[in-house]
Structures are given as C-alpha cells and as structure tokens.
Amino acid sequence: MAEIERVGEVIEASTTGFVAQCYQLYQMPPLGSLVKTGDSSSELYGIVYNAYTTSLEPGRRPIARGRDEASEEAIYRASPQLAKLLRSQFEALVVGHREGDKLYQHLPPRPARIHGFVYQCIPDEVKAFGESFGFLNIILNARLPVPTEELVAASLRQMSQAHEDRRSFLVAAGRELAVLLSGNLNQLNAILGRLK
Amino acid sequence: MTDRLGIVTSASLERGTDVRLDSPVSVEDMVVGRYVTIEGQKRRFFGMITDVSLGVTDPDLTLTPPDTTDPFIAEVLAGTSTFGTIHVTPMLTIGGDAATILEGPQPVKTIPGHFSVVRLASESDMELVFGKEDPQRFHIGNPLDMETKLCLDLEEFVKRSNGIFGKSGTGKTFLTRILLIGMLQKSKAVNLVFDMHNEYGWKGTREGGPPVKGLKQLFGSRVAVFTLDEESSKRRQVSTDFVVKIGFDEITPEDIAILRTTLNLTELAVEAAYELRKKLGRSWLRQVIELGDEELEEALKGTAIHESSLQSLRRGLGTIGRLGFVVPKAPEDAVKRILDCLDRNMNVVLEFGRYREISAYLLVANMLSRRIYNRYQQRMEEAIAADNEAMKPNPLVITIEEAHKFLNQEVANKTIFGTIAREMRKYNVSLLVIDQRPSGIDQEVMSQMGTKITCLLDNERDIDSVLAGVSGKSELKSVLARLAPKQQALIFGHAVPMPVAFQPREYGSAQSYRGFTPDKPTEKDIEKLWE
Numbered sequence: 001m002a003e004i005e006r007v008g009e010v011i012e013a014s015t016t017g018f019v020a021q022c023y024q025l026y027q028m029p030p031l032g033s034l035v036k037t038g039d040s041s042s043e044l045y046g047i048v049y050n051a052y053t054t055s056l057e058p059g060r061r062p063i064a065r066g067r068d069e070a071s072e073e074a075i076y077r078a079s080p081q082l083a084k085l086l087r088s089q090f091e092a093l094v095v096g097h098r099e100g101d102k103l104y105q106h107l108p109p110r111p112a113r114i115h116g117f118v119y120q121c122i123p124d125e126v127k128a129f130g131e132s133f134g135f136l137n138i139i140l141n142a143r144l145p146v147p148t149e150e151l152v153a154a155s156l157r158q159m160s161q162a163h164e165d166r167r168s169f170l171v172a173a174g175r176e177l178a179v180l181l182s183g184n185l186n187q188l189n190a191i192l193g194r195l196k
Numbered sequence: 197m198t199d200r201l202g203i204v205t206s207a208s209l210e211r212g213t214d215v216r217l218d219s220p221v222s223v224e225d226m227v228v229g230r231y232v233t234i235e236g237q238k239r240r241f242f243g244m245i246t247d248v249s250l251g252v253t254d255p256d257l258t259l260t261p262p263d264t265t266d267p268f269i270a271e272v273l274a275g276t277s278t279f280g281t282i283h284v285t286p287m288l289t290i291g292g293d294a295a296t297i298l299e300g301p302q303p304v305k306t307i308p309g310h311f312s313v314v315r316l317a318s319e320s321d322m323e324l325v326f327g328k329e330d331p332q333r334f335h336i337g338n339p340l341d342m343e344t345k346l347c348l349d350l351e352e353f354v355k356r357s358n359g360i361f362g363k364s365g366t367g368k369t370f371l372t373r374i375l376l377i378g379m380l381q382k383s384k385a386v387n388l389v390f391d392m393h394n395e396y397g398w399k400g401t402r403e404g405g406p407p408v409k410g411l412k413q414l415f416g417s418r419v420a421v422f423t424l425d426e427e428s429s430k431r432r433q434v435s436t437d438f439v440v441k442i443g444f445d446e447i448t449p450e451d452i453a454i455l456r457t458t459l460n461l462t463e464l465a466v467e468a469a470y471e472l473r474k475k476l477g478r479s480w481l482r483q484v485i486e487l488g489d490e491e492l493e494e495a496l497k498g499t500a501i502h503e504s505s506l507q508s509l510r511r512g513l514g515t516i517g518r519l520g521f522v523v524p525k526a527p528e529d530a531v532k533r534i535l536d537c538l539d540r541n542m543n544v545v546l547e548f549g550r551y552r553e554i555s556a557y558l559l560v561a562n563m564l565s566r567r568i569y570n571r572y573q574q575r576m577e578e579a580i581a582a583d584n585e586a587m588k589p590n591p592l593v594i595t596i597e598e599a600h601k602f603l604n605q606e607v608a609n610k611t612i613f614g615t616i617a618r619e620m621r622k623y624n625v626s627l628l629v630i631d632q633r634p635s636g637i638d639q640e641v642m643s644q645m646g647t648k649i650t651c652l653l654d655n656e657r658d659i660d661s662v663l664a665g666v667s668g669k670s671e672l673k674s675v676l677a678r679l680a681p682k683q684q685a686l687i688f689g690h691a692v693p694m695p696v697a698f699q700p701r702e703y704g705s706a707q708s709y710r711g712f713t714p715d716k717p718t719e720k721d722i723e724k725l726w727e
Contacts (some may be wrong), residue, residue, distance in 0.1 A: 174272030180275060182253035192269050
C-alpha cells in the first residue's frame with residue numbers, strides 16, 4: 001500500500017470547500033486531484049481546484065532578485081529566507097465525505113476543521129471514490145474562479161490514472177456527463193475534448 | 197435471461213409503445229417484424245417491432261453534429277445524447293397469477309407502465325404463444341431472425357376459409373404446398389386442389405433450380421391426381437388416377453353467367469342462356485353448339501331471344517365447346533369420383549394440363565365445386581337430422597388460384613365460392629384462396645377469411661385490402677411492405693394468436709422432404725404392437 005502523503009493543513013474552511021497551506025513551498029497537489037481531511041471516523045473529500053503561492057505578509061510583495069544569478073535555483077540558494085517568506089496554498093471543493101465505511105458523494109454535515117491535516121488520496125481510495133459519479137454534479141454546479149470544464153476534465157484525468165482500464169473509466173464518466181449536460185452541448189463537447 | 201433491449205418511455209393502447217434502446221444495443225440490429233416482450237409490473241406483454249428511429253436529447257446535436265471520427269466521443273454519445281428508439285405494438289398479454297397463465301395469452305387491453313424492461317422474445321416465449329409442434333400443430337417456418345419453430349394450429353386453420361396472397365414470384369405456391377402437406381398430416385380435412393399450373397400433383401417448378409416434388413410423390417397413398425388433359429400429363433410423365441371429362445349437359449346457364457366477362461358476353465346473351473335452357477332442356481348447350489342456324493331458329497320460335505344476343509352467346513359457347521375436356525356425354529361422373537376419393541380420406545389434385553386459360557379454370561372449378569358443395573350440404577343436413585356425428589363428411593378445403601376471378605365484386609355472389617367463403621364451415625367446406633390481386637376480391641369475402649398469409653405486396657390497394665379490419669393496420673403495413681421479395685410472409689388472423697412475419701420452412705431438398713413425410717414405424721413401435 002502506498003504511503004499516505006500529507007500535503008498540508010486546513011487554514012480556512014466552509015461547507016463547500018477549504019483552503020490548505022502546503023508544508024513545503026510549491027508542494028501543492030495537482031489540479032483536479034483528490035485530497036481528504038478529517039479523522040478516521042469521518043473524512044471529507046475535496047478536489048483541488050485552485051492553488052497559488054503568495055507572500056506571507058499581504059503587504060510585502062516579492063521583488064525580482066535574479067538579475068545577477070545564473071539560474072532560478074541560485075536565487076533561492078542565495079536567499080534561503082525566501083522559503084519562509086512565501087507560502088503555497090491550495091483550495092479544494094468538497095465533493096463528498098465518508099462516515100465509517102460509507103462513502104457519500106454529497107456535502108458533509110459539517111465543514112472541515114482548521115488545522116486539520118490534508119492528505120493526498122492513494123490510488124485505491126481514488127478508485128473507490130470514482131466508482132460513482134455523483135461528484136460531477138457538485139463540480140458542475142459550483143461557482144469557481146476556474147472554468148468548470150477545466151476542473152471536471154482535470155479531475156477525471158487524475159482519477160483515470162488510478163484505474164487499470166483508463167479508457168472505459170473515461171467513457172463511463174463521459175456518459176454520465178452526457179446525461180448531466182444533455183441541455184448544454186457546448187460544455188459537454190468542451191469537457192470531452194479535454195479528457196484525452 | 198434474454199437480451200435486454202431497453203425501457204418503455206411512452207405508450208398508448210392506440211398507438212403502441214415507444215422504447216428507448218439501451219446504449220449497448222445497436223439500432224441496426226433492430227428489424228421491423230421482430231418479437232419483443234415487455235415486462236410490466238403485473239403482466240407480460242408480447243409485441244412486434246413496427247418502427248425503428250433515432251433520437252437525440254438536444255436538438256442542437258443534429259444541427260452541429262459532434263466529431264464522431266473520434267471513437268471516444270462517439271462511444272460516449274452513443275446511447276446517451278444520441279440513442280435509438282423502437283416502436284413496439286403490443287399484441288398479447290399474459291397475467292402474472294396462476295389462473296391467467298392457464299388461460300394463455302390474451303389480446304391486449306392495457307399498456308405496460310413507465311420504464312418497463314423490454315427484451316427480445318426468447319424461444320420459450322414464442323412457444324408459449326404459438327405452441328409446440330404437436331399432432332395438431334404444424335411447423336410452417338421460422339419467425340424472422342429467430343430459430344424458433346412457428347407452428348400453426350391446423351385444426352383451427354381449416355375451420356375458416358383462408359387466403360394466401362402475394363405478388364407473383366414471392367413464393368405463394370411453395371407456401372401453399374407446405375400448408376397442403378400440413379393439412380394432409382395434421383388435420384382431419386381433405387383437400388381438393390384446382391391446380392391451374394400443374395404445380396401440386398406430381399412435381400412443381402422452381403425458379404433457378406431443379407423441379408420439386410409434388411404431393412403425390414410424398415404421400416402417394418393419400419393423394420389422387422385427376423387431370424383434364426391426359427396428353428399433357430403423359431408428356432410430363434405424371435401417373436394420373438382419373439381423366440375428368442365434362443358433358444355438355446352438365447353445364448348450366450349459371451356457369452355461363454360467371455364467365456360473362458371472360459367470354460365477352462353481353463347481359464342479354466346471358467339472359468338468353470337461361471331462356472334456352474328453359475326452352476330446350478338439359479341438352480340446351482349441345483343443341484346451341486351443334487344445330488345449324490336455321491334449325492336453331494326453328495327450335496326457338498316463340499321465344500323473345502334477340503338474334504344478336506343469340507349470336508353473342510353462340511360465339512362464347514363455341515369457345516367452351518372447343519375445350520378438349522368438354523364432350524357431348526361424359527363417360528363417368530367426375531364429381532362422384534372426386535367425392536369417393538374425399539370420402540376415403542384421399543386428397544384430390546385436379547391438373548389442368550394445357551388448359552391454362554382462365555375460362556376453362558373458372559368453368560371447371562366453379563362447376564365441380566358447386567356440385568360437390570351441394571352434396572356436402574345434403575349430407576351434412578342428413579347427419580344433423582340423424583344427430584349422427586359419424587355421418588358427417590370429412591371437412592373439405594378447396595384450393596383455388598387466381599381467386600379474384602371467382603370472387604370479384606361482380607361474380608362473388610354468383611359463384612359457389614362466394615357462398616362457401618361467406619357461409620364458412622356450416623357445411624364442412626372451406627376455401628384456401630391463392631391470389632396476387634387481393635384488391636380484386638370482394639370486400640365481403642375478404643372480411644370473412646379466417647387466416648390470411650401474405651407475401652410481399654407492393655400495390656397500395658392490395659395491401660389495404662389484405663389488411664382491412666385488422667387492428668394495428670398501419671403498423672402491419674410497414675412490416676408487410678418491408679418483407680423480402682422472396683420466402684418471407686406475414687400471417688395473421690384466426691389461427692394465430694398474433695400476427696407474425698416468418699420465413700416459410702424449406703421445401704425442395706431431400707432433407708426437407710424427410711421432415712415432411714411421416715416417420716416410418718420404428719422397431720420400438722412394432723414391438724409395442726405385441727405387448
């Protein structure tokens with residue numbers, strides 16, 4: 001069994017989503033990947049829809065430092081404090097939760113807790129989660145700063161990697177989308193075009 | 197479990213049900229005329245596919261079609277945004293409880309609920325509806341695209357007059373042969389076949405193949421071949437049982453009346469025939485043909501027959517007199533010989549040899565049938581009076597070709613066939629009508645036919661006339677119009693619980709003959725005799 005990777009800690013939470021800060025600069029999970037937070041009895045599943053790296057203090061914007069350096073790495077080597085002055089964060093959309101052994105693909109009764117650890121789900125978990133496509137509806141109906149089509153496609157691409165038969169997983173998901181988006185052909189075509 | 201096709205999405209008793217196909221089911225596998233079952237909550241429905249169509253969830257899809265060269269997109273859209281639908285006409289139901297199962301399939305009076313599951317009918321479903329091959333049921337073919345045997349209850353079949361229709365060359369004759377064999381084997385009825393083209397008795401022709409065996413070759417002891425034309429039969433090396441000759445005195449003015457159009461006679465000329473008969477007695481025809489003009493004029497003094505009518509009649513009767521089988525005096529009574537055979541449970545095929553013109557056929561078929569029918573009527577009445585079942589003659593099925601000549605509106609009530617068709621089996625006589633122009637047959641006669649079997653028809657009026665009065669006519673019409681031009685037929689009516697398109701069983705190969713001829717007694721059967 002692959003080791004469960006801890007990727008960050010919740011610093012802001014609501015019913016529909018949470019924001020987590022990464023422990024390492026730039027070590028955020030990829031767009032569309034499945035993350036979870038909570039304890040063993042009740043876990044929240046989220047899909048990463050946005051990530052950014054900013055200055056620790058909102059008032060202090062980073063300045064360009066690389067004029068006399070040969071490479072990017074050299075900048076960080078020359079100013080080791082940078083890793084502490086910058087932080088990487090990511091935002092996840094809550095798409096389901098687990099109570100005991102049961103997995104639900106609808107919103108949890110309570111939001112995540114601040115300082116809850118956020119883990120990247122292992123392939124087996126991703127596979128179990130991908131057995132049902134209820135989460136697609138949550139994504140399609142969410143108002144997000146990123147285009148919904150991009151997020152749906154990214155999350156399905158990520159999930160498909162956990163499946164041996166990638167194509168049949170994507171076809172099944174595509175069929176679900178065709179039903180959900182029966183009235184919106186353009187959006188459906190946009191997502192299907194990004195699934196390959 | 198049989199293959200699931202889809203679910204019912206809408207239905208009406210009047211218009212039938214619409215079924216949305218599941219995504220793995222290809223719309224191209226659905227063909228009109230196939231059987232499906234619909235599993236409702238309380239009962240099962242049997243129906244026939246009568247239409248196939250394509251649907252989309254979003255009309256934009258038809259305006260801007262997706263990129264289907266991409267197999268992924270094509271696979272996703274098939275069955276979801278784009279799907280196939282079939283239109284099913286439910287025909288029978290079977291209830292869920294024990295009592296209704298015993299009753300067997302009933303006509304539909306309701307429709308299945310929303311989203312009932314639709315499956316292809318399995319062999320056991322078909323058996324449930326059409327029954328298995330048994331002493332009463334005869335295997336006539338297979339439902340289209342199915343391996344199941346389609347069996348026809350011949351006891352029921354011969355209780356009504358029946359019709360076989362289809363354009364020329366669609367396989368009517370082969371179908372008729374199969375049915376004749378069926379009746380010969382599985383029903384108590386005996387057949388009298390007026391075989392215009394010499395197809396049924398000894399051997400028949402086949403397009404693009406060697407000749408096929410006739411009834412006599414397969415069931416020698418139960419078939420008698422009568423002929424009107426001994427020479428032709430000899431040339432064709434057919435062993436005949438009797439040569440039919442018809443005496444002048446056997447022909448009555450009624451026989452002439454139905455030949456009016458064929459012989460091109462005027463109404464007045466037919467009237468004259470009745471007058472002549474009254475004046476000259478039984479030998480009127482002989483006298484009209486043989487006497488000279490002056491002698492005849494002398495004989496007809498005092499009658500109101502107009503000269504031109506007489507001439508017209510004489511011309512027409514001359515045609516009859518020239519037919520080789522019409523003789524001044526018949527050596528033996530053909531009707532009696534036919535009846536003897538029928539009583540001995542033998543089937544009679546009357547070959548016409550070279551006399552293929554319609555006037556000969558009309559004359560002979562009508563005359564013989566009328567006299568046979570009269571005898572039947574008489575004997576039935578005696579049997580009823582004596583209340584003795586055993587006295588009743590064997591049920592008789594008379595097979596006639598070119599039926600629209602006998603049963604058209606003008607002559608249907610004059611020929612005996614019109615009477616037989618209408619009076620059905622009161623006197624144990626029924627008809628098997630073979631025709632290529634059903635629209636020419638009187639509507640009243642058509643409506644009295646029990647079971648109709650029709651091969652491909654393409655004339656609109658013919659189709660309408662065959663399907664007149666059938667429920668679900670427009671749906672059946674689409675099935676009928678799409679039958680293959682050969683060896684496919686649609687059967688509906690009295691003897692089948694629901695209409696079915698089928699492929700008649702094979703006829704013509706050695707193997708097919710073995711299937712027809714009754715089993716030879718095996719050793720086991722012989723041993724049984726000693727027990």
